[in-house]
Amino acid sequence: MNSFQKHILVTGGAxxxxxxxxxALIDQGYSVTVLDNLSKGHLEAVHPQARFVKMDLSQQQDLLExxxxxxxxxxxxxxxxIEVGLSMREPEKFFQTNVVYGVHLLEAMRAAGVxxxxxxxxxxxxxxxxxIPIKEDAELSQTNFYGQSKFFFENILRKYDEFYGFKFAALRYFNAAGADPSGEIGxxxxxxxxxxxxxxxxxLGKIKDFKIYGDDFPTQDGTCIRDYIHVNDLVDAHLLALEYLLAGGASDIFNLGNGQGFSVQEVIETARKVTGLSLKVEIGPRREGDPALLVADSAKAKNILNWNPKLFRLEDIVGTAWKWHQTHPDGYASRPRVSARDTSQERKHEGLSQKNQHQIDQASVKRAET
Ligand SMILES: NC(=O)c1ccc[n+]([C@@H]2O[C@H](COP(=O)([O-])OP(=O)(O)OC[C@H]3O[C@@H](n4cnc5c(N)ncnc54)[C@H](O)[C@@H]3O)[C@@H](O)[C@H]2O)c1
Structure with a gap:
């Protein structure tokens, strides 16, 4: 498989x-186009060698074209x-974006033979x-609409495989965290x-207080245990899944987690170590529905995809994130303030070279902000 000949579309690549x-795709020699409406993403996060197209997945006709x-x-x-709380207040947004717009994407792919x-x-x-640890064949019973919307889309993917011969990898992430060790994106x-x-x-003093939600769980230190997975390890699994599918591998579902849980107290302790600050925290009541322990069994991804997480220590995860936050205390320099439904920029840039496309899109986004 020669990645240099492959062109990958990354939705949400900002x-x-x-x-x-x-x-990671660019580092591996893939040609990459990013499609994002910048509702949550940041143009500055997009690698300069990627082509950027501002488009909203709600616009089915634009996607087809x-x-x-x-x-x-x-x-x-x-x-x-991705916000679980919002999914309980406004579930329709989640079914629209995570399910309906996802079908727009699948239909555009189907029409183009991708x-x-x-x-x-x-x-x-x-x-x-x-x-615990959770395997892929564990019972599924979502407790929020976010999880439900993802579950629905997994089932739709199964049907696109069955009816139209799609090949998919549904990667079930646990808690993605950390940042690229360069400190450039986060x-x-x-x-x-x-x-x-x-x-x-x-x-950094950007938020005033920090609360732990419950210290009376049946865990060693009383706080919840979660499975934190470094974003670059997650990304490695995506590239392996891509190679696997392009080489003819069957559609499948994979858990992506560290396989070792860390308690909330351990995360705070590591943050104290990494920052050198004492970080006084408050103890609040439990949040409704928070399980004590969520840890993945990722053996399947390791066995089938040959996935091998490297940045699995909490120090790696919190340390790389700290490098990002320290150098970007206010996040990316600009906030996305461009209309989420404006797909006109992509059409305006027809015929431009890929190299220039990203630069010109940046300029037009800046204009739209003023
Ligand atoms: N962060 C985690 O811990 C985590 C865990 C499990 C699953 N996931 C999933 O991983 C994916 C990426 O998560 P993330 O943490 O990078 O979130 P994110 O919000 O940083 O990225 C999502 C991107 O999608 C773009 N987007 C949203 N709606 C769009 C639309 N209608 N059209 C075009 N672009 C649109 C946003 O602008 C943003 O850039 C999500 O699907 C999320 O559900 C994340």
């Missing part, structure tokens, strides 16, 4: 995990909504499993709800 995947013009070998589909897709699924499809969510960026923003 987001946290997508931007790291783009960087786009796929007719381009020649992609495969798609990595990261675009989606049948290989790597999908960002989640451990939230399992809900509160009874057996996690810039608004609002930030994940523990690693939150505790580091607290260390």
């Amino acid at each position: 987001g946290f995990i997508g931007s790291h995947a783009v960087r 786009f796929f007719q013009k381009e020649k992609f070998d495969a798609v990595m589909h990261f675009a989606g909504l 049948k290989t897709i790597i999908f960002s699924s989640t451990a939230a499809v399992y809900g509160n499993p009874k057996i 996690q810039d969510y608004e609002p930030s709800t994940h523990i690693v960026p939150r505790v580091l923003q607290y260390a």
Whole structure:
């Protein structure tokens, strides 16, 4: 397999995990186009050697035309909504973005004869499993609409395989964290709800207080245990899944986690070590529905994809994230303020060289902001 001849579309490639995947694909010699509406993503996160197209997956006709013009070998589909709490307040947004717009993408792929897709699924499809570590064949019972929307899309992928011969890898991530060791790209969510960026923003004085939700769980130190997986290890699994599918591998589902849990206290302790700050934290009550322990069994990804996580120590995860936050205390320099539905820029840039496309899109985004 020669990656130099392959052109990969990365939806959501301006987001946290997508931007790291783009960087890895380019490092491996793939040609990459990023499609993102910049509703949550950041243009600055997109690798300068990637072509950037601002488009919203809601625009089915634009997507169909786009796929007719381009020649992609495969798609990595990261675009989606991710906030669990919001999914309980506004579930329709999750079914639209994570399910309906995903079908727009599949239909555009089908019309263009592109049948290989790597999908960002989640451990939230399992809900509160009874057996830990969690295997792919564990009982699925989602406790929020976010997890449910991902579960629905996994089932749609199964049907596209059955009916139309699609090949998919649905990768169920546990808690993605850390940042590229270069410190150039990292996690810039608004609002930030994940523990690693939150505790580091607290260390930087960007947030006023930090609360642990419950210290009376049946764990060694009483705080919840979660499986944190470094974003670059996640991304490695995407490239391996891509090679596996392009080499004729069968559609499959894989858990991606460290396989070793860390408690909330351990994360805070590591943040204290890494930052050199004492970081006083409050203890609050448990949040409803928080399980004590969620840890992945990722043996399947290791056996079938030959996946081998390298940055699995908590020091690696928190340390790389700290490098990013320290050098980018306010995240990426600019916030996405461009209309989510404006796909006109992509059409305007028809005929431009790939090298110039990204630069010109940056310029037009800046204009749109003023
Ligand atoms: N971060 C985690 O811990 C985690 C865990 C499990 C699964 N996932 C999944 O991984 C994927 C990437 O997550 P992330 O953490 O990088 O999130 P993110 O919000 O940083 O990235 C999502 C990207 O999708 C783009 N996007 C959203 N809606 C779009 C639309 N309609 N059209 C075009 N682009 C759109 C956003 O602008 C953003 O750049 C998501 O699908 C998420 O559900 C993430």
